[in-house]
Amino acid sequence: MKEEAIKVGDKVPDFELERQDGGFFRLYDLLREKNVVLYFYPKDSTPGCTKQACEFRDQYEVFKEQGAEVVGISSDSVESHQRFEKNYRLPFKLLSDKGGQIRKMFGVPRKLGLLPGRVTYIIDQDGIVRYVFNSMSKPLEHVSIALEVLREINSEQKHYNKA
Template structure:
């Protein structure tokens, strides 16, 4: 089934959304716009090898993102309990947001891979105004998402 949403591009404003995090708290992205840069990354599934590697890289470099005035959000379609288990198991120190119906994934137009069978792995770097300044789409180079995001954030500061 094709994703009919238009893929957001560099220069587009991100949609305003609210999702629960791994602790069941409702996170409103609008609370961060105007204050910080954002790194919003969509990943396929909790506790799979590539997603774990990516999440742990964000965890290990989270302080670097703080120094670059950026907040990190991981988004996938699993439940609060799945995210909580994943976050606790790997001591994740940032918000994992539950997009159970893939509503936000569709708003961003995140493409699927492998003939639509696997949710895409895409990272968006968003400036303080809520505008997308960088997009990195790679299913298999999970850790490269972190390096690319940091390099773009350094240019923003």
Template sequence: MAKITVGMSAPDWQLPDTSGQLVTLQQFQGQWVVLYFYPKDDTPGCTAEACAFRDNYEAFQTAGAVVIGVSGDDTPSHERFKSKYNLPFILVSDANNQLRRTYGVPATFGLIPGRVTYVIDPQGVVRLVFDSQFDFRAHVDKALAVIKATP
């Protein structure tokens, strides 16, 4: 499994969102993208992280960033999760974990899908890789800091 690191070009991908429409990284070229991988919809940690992104969504928009959450849950699960917590950003379904493997997102304890956030600049270069299974809020704070610090 390759591992995407800071300074590398982010690999493109194509996955369905909550409505079943295919979303690609390429369609956001010219914008900042916060691509965050999380273990599972509607679990305590994942809900805390998603709500932190929701609560700071306006700051991401102001900074010109798109937020995209990725997990192996199917699109109906994502739709319920998005609706229940009024999540304003994109959730995509990586049902076969191919994108997780492409980016090299590790599993915690070899079992739990990892929680890793990638910040991708408008040219498609990875500017942050933050891996923390338990510091949910830091994913938001670190992503915003990198975007705001770059002219």
């Protein structure tokens, strides 16, 4: 297992996890189609995580316009994710990382050694991490910063395509 945290410029490892609908999600399958905002969060239905998920929900159309998909990961069960999704009408995928294997693979730190951390990765279609935001106490900034970074990536691509 990779111990070192994944940083900007790193190629992300591919992984497969169970989705809340019971199917399986593979990161590289999605990256073939679009950029990915992958966010790790501590726990379904807690105040900060609910605020963050609802902000991603409220901005979801903007993420889609920016050519990105939002994916949330926590160690909660698929059943917990289903309730969380239903209660807050979340339009994006929530993945169950039982045992925290993917969290470890990405090197997501724990807060005070106990609480699973809150970290967002913006990953371009080449699988390269373009931005990492780590903050337990600012759940809403994960969303606004992700959108800023996606706009930059898209303007770079437009500029590159013209050249």
